Amino acid sequence: MRLTVFWERMAEHFGAAYADSFARDHVMSELGGRTVQEALDAGWETKDVWRAVCGAMGVPADKR
Structure with a gap:
């Protein structure tokens, strides 16, 4: 996962x-x-960090 995609997903889930x-x-x-x-x-x-965030913060499966 590119870093830009990671930050886009973070902003999408948490707000910018x-x-x-x-x-x-x-x-x-x-x-x-x-x-x-x-x-x-x-x-x-970045994919490992995103997976950790998803697991800890309950990011819906369709956003992972």
């Missing part, structure tokens, strides 16, 4: 303003105690 805040501030156990931004900066694949 909250997606950025969520990515910077919400620590997720599914990402090893990292935020979304920290996981991406550490080199995690």
Whole structure:
């Protein structure tokens, strides 16, 4: 998954303003105690980060 697609999906689910805040501030156990931004900066694949967000935040199956 391209990074641009990842951010589009984040904005679609959370709203443009909250997606950025969520990515910077919400620590997720599914990402090893990292935020979304920290996981991406550490080199995690965007598809793996998106899957973690989907699982933790209950993103509907048709949006995954």
